[in-house]
Amino acid sequence: MEIDLTDIIWQDDRHEVSFAELAELSGLSETELRQLVDAGVLVPNDPSKIQWSFGAHCVVTVRAVRRLRDDFELDPNALALALSFLDRIRDLEVQLGELRAQLPHRCP
Helix, strand or coil, X not given: CCCCHHHHXXXXXXXXXXXXXXXXXXXXXXXXHHHHHHCCCCCCCCCCCCCCEEECHHHHHHHXXXXXXXXXXXXXXXXXXXXXXXXXXXXXXHHHHHHHHHCCCCCC
């Protein structure tokens, strides 16, 4: 899976997107987005509000969901599982990088 250059723009969490904007930017239906919220993959900034808004980083997540759905024909539950695995892999890669940075530098 390749990161689109425009995805970098959406890493800034100071911006918010509405539920309708998220649907438009992702290519997912509002029903699919609601299923992702129900599964805990997407978390609205304030779930108690009637009009949900999301941090801009969610755009990257939902675009990845759409690509996974399209490429592998995954259902919402499988998408939630795949995303949890991808998040875990990213976390482990960060931890590995931090541990490698603590190792003494070796000359080749």
